[in-house]
Amino acid sequence: xxxxxxxxxxxxxxxxxxxxxxxxxxxxxxxxxxxxxxxxxxxxxxxxxxxxxxxxxxxxxxxxxxxxxxxxxxxxxxxxxxxxxxxxxxxxxxxxxxxxxxxxxxxxxxxxxxxxxxxxxxxxxxxxxxxxxxxxxxxxxxxxx
Numbered sequence: 001x002x003x004x005x006x007x008x009x010x011x012x013x014x015x016x017x018x019x020x021x022x023x024x025x026x027x028x029x030x031x032x033x034x035x036x037x038x039x040x041x042x043x044x045x046x047x048x049x050x051x052x053x054x055x056x057x058x059x060x061x062x063x064x065x066x067x068x069x070x071x072x073x074x075x076x077x078x079x080x081x082x083x084x085x086x087x088x089x090x091x092x093x094x095x096x097x098x099x100x101x102x103x104x105x106x107x108x109x110x111x112x113x114x115x116x117x118x119x120x121x122x123x124x125x126x127x128x129x130x131x132x133x134x135x136x137x138x139x140x141x142x143x144x145x
Contacts, residue, residue: 045073
């Protein structure tokens with residue numbers, strides 16, 4: 001056994017490695033939701049119908065009501081060292097869905113792994129709707145700058 005840097009015997013672990021850190025599903029869902037929204041071509045997250053997005057936008061504005069959830073449309077399963085994610089997105093008309101999905105996966109995996117240290121084993125993406133140019137815009141979710 002090697003001695004610690006302080007010269008005392010006992011645990012060879014560094015102080016920062018003593019103990020356990022757990023990360024909740026909700027934390028990973030928020031990180032993934034924000035990362036997905038950064039991708040150009042993602043119009044919204046979650047339910048695909050314009051009507052349900054409109055109700056969600058109204059609900060988010062009601063004083064005392066629920067605030068807009070950055071984790072809407074994201075479901076995470078977090079284990080000890082790995083996580084898997086399911087995302088539901090609405091894309092803008094005219095974009096390549098394949099390219100948007102690839103960019104979302106790359107951005108989500110990068111953000112989650114960098115911030116949590118968890119290995120992302122899969123990111124499943126369900127495209128539930130396409131935002132058409134002539135559809136009324138019920139104020140898209142804000143894109144991070």
